[in-house]
Amino acid sequence: xxxxxxxxxxxxxxxxxxxxxxxxxxxxxxxxxxxxxxxxxxxxxxxxxxxxxxxxxxxxxxxxxxxxxxxxxxxxxxxxxxxxxxxxxxxxxxxxxxxxxxxxxxxxxxxxxxxxxxxxxxxxxxxxxxxxxxxxxxxxxxxxxxxxxxxxxxxxxxxxxxxxxxxxxxxxxxxxxxxxxxxxxxxxxxxxxxxxxxxxxxxxxxxxxxxxxxxxxxxxxxxxxxxxxxxxxxxxxxxxxxxxxxxxxxxxxxxxxxxxxxxxxxxxxxxxxxxxxxxxxxxxxxxxxxxxxxxxxxxxxxxxxxxxxxxxxxxxxxxxxxxxxxxxxxxxxxxxxxxxxxxxxxxxxxxxxxxxxxxxxxxxxxxxxxxxxxxxxxxxxxxxxxxx
Amino acid sequence: xxxxxxxxxxxxxxxxxxxxxxxxxxxxxxxxxxxxxxxxxxxxxxxxxxxxxxxxxxxxxxxxxx
Numbered sequence: 001x002x003x004x005x006x007x008x009x010x011x012x013x014x015x016x017x018x019x020x021x022x023x024x025x026x027x028x029x030x031x032x033x034x035x036x037x038x039x040x041x042x043x044x045x046x047x048x049x050x051x052x053x054x055x056x057x058x059x060x061x062x063x064x065x066x067x068x069x070x071x072x073x074x075x076x077x078x079x080x081x082x083x084x085x086x087x088x089x090x091x092x093x094x095x096x097x098x099x100x101x102x103x104x105x106x107x108x109x110x111x112x113x114x115x116x117x118x119x120x121x122x123x124x125x126x127x128x129x130x131x132x133x134x135x136x137x138x139x140x141x142x143x144x145x146x147x148x149x150x151x152x153x154x155x156x157x158x159x160x161x162x163x164x165x166x167x168x169x170x171x172x173x174x175x176x177x178x179x180x181x182x183x184x185x186x187x188x189x190x191x192x193x194x195x196x197x198x199x200x201x202x203x204x205x206x207x208x209x210x211x212x213x214x215x216x217x218x219x220x221x222x223x224x225x226x227x228x229x230x231x232x233x234x235x236x237x238x239x240x241x242x243x244x245x246x247x248x249x250x251x252x253x254x255x256x257x258x259x260x261x262x263x264x265x266x267x268x269x270x271x272x273x274x275x276x277x278x279x280x281x282x283x284x285x286x287x288x289x290x291x292x293x294x295x296x297x298x299x300x301x302x303x304x305x306x307x308x309x310x311x312x313x314x315x316x317x318x319x320x321x322x323x324x325x326x327x328x329x330x331x332x333x334x335x336x337x338x339x340x341x342x343x344x345x346x347x348x349x350x351x352x353x354x355x356x357x358x359x360x361x362x363x364x365x366x367x368x369x370x371x372x373x374x375x376x377x378x379x380x381x382x383x384x385x386x387x388x
Numbered sequence: 389x390x391x392x393x394x395x396x397x398x399x400x401x402x403x404x405x406x407x408x409x410x411x412x413x414x415x416x417x418x419x420x421x422x423x424x425x426x427x428x429x430x431x432x433x434x435x436x437x438x439x440x441x442x443x444x445x446x447x448x449x450x451x452x453x454x
Contacts, residue, residue, distance in 0.1 A: 168448075200422050313399030326421035330407075333415040341413015355398045356415035357405045366399035387423065 031254025041256035041263045046072035050099040053089045057289045060088045071276040079116045092348045094147045094181040101253045108244040109170040118212040123388040125205035139190025141259040147251030148177045157232040159208045163203040165229030167194035185261045191225045201325045211248045212241035277322035279387045291338040299335045302378040314376045315366025324360040328384035343380030347373040392438040
């Protein structure tokens with residue numbers, strides 16, 4: 001197999017192919033030794049291989065405002081012109097990767113107003129961006145790598161934006177061939193200005209992939225930091241939002257501190273799930289949808305033989321698998337009917353409403369039987385939501 | 389528009405919850421970093437007020453929204 005050496009190399013330039021390092025000596029390429037393993041910087045993005053989808057388990061969602069489609073990634077579809085966006089985890093990632101995140105324009109908008117947009121975003125918690133030192137003289141460069149494909153070729157935009165939407169860096173990327181995976185890489189200089197949250201559990205930075213955008217969020221200032229909240233470039237062609245049945249797919253991606261892209265290394269499923277559980281955790285097993293009738297795996301139980309014939313109460317304290325970013329919103333589900341906001345009084349065969357208190361490490365719940373029974377058997381499934 | 393409720397009385401012997409209850413049955417803790425609580429604060433700022441827990445029964449959950 002022929003090696004694809006760079007054209008017009010400079011003397012001493014090196015080229016790595018497979019496990020061999022080649023060097024140009026002004027006349028020819030010489031093998032100078034084995035390639036050393038390249039270090040890989042930590043990936044700032046959560047669920048970068050799009051594998052974890054605790055809330056939806058691959059189900060199609062209609063995109064509204066801040067609709068989480070998979071763990072870590074949410075979408076916004078803003079229109080008053082009749083368009084409908086949908087999205088879901090896709091099983092058609094680029095070669096070697098099992099998953100991607102797909103958004104669709106299910107129904108075409110008749111127009112794109114100034115304030116409209118269709119965008120995917122991941123917000124990153126400030127403690128995870130501490131080493132970027134944004135907003136200081138020591139701000140570090142970031143490198144963003146991502147795979148993407150779209151059923152409409154054209155120019156789209158990715159923006160890095162602070163949480164207050166007062167600093168943004170907008171860069172175009174061009175899908176040259178429809179329905180073909182492309183790897184995009186860009187290095188962004190550290191932002192030495194502006195107001196950035198660099199520590200704590202609040203959002204620090206958002207990575208926004210925008211497929212349609214009205215003029216209010218467009219800018220003519222590209223590839224540099226500016227004091228604005230823009231998402232896309234001036235004159236963005238919004239065919240995507242105006243066409244029914246089109247799709248954009250975001251594949252594996254990586255955001256790292258540094259001025260060069262390093263390999264995207266996939267963690268184990270369990271490691272990535274544990275990262276995701278800082279923001280969202282469910283009692284249901286992986287692969288089981290929230291709200292499913294699932295009485296056998298993961299539900300919480302309060303059980304004892306009371307010997308009483310008056311309605312008794314029971315409850316439990318549930319420790320989380322991962323400390324949450326903030327005190328979590330808790331939703332309980334009947335394991336029998338799947339009704340939200342309910343637990344099941346198994347003994348009397350009725351759903352009842354629990355009382356809940358929530359923290360970052362655990363929550364506790366309690367409920368009262370509908371009628372007296374000599375056995376108390378209250379069960380519930382649950383979701384803890386501390387997403388950004 | 390989303391509706392919020394004050395929490396029901398706790399079970400006997402349990403402390404009262406400090407959460408607010410959304411119409412879909414989600415219990416939202418009073419923490420500024422919780423995005424659901426931020427939504428609730430914005431809802432209050434529009435002049436809305438949570439309803440007391442209905443004596444006749446609990447609210448019927450709305451369509452599931454995760």
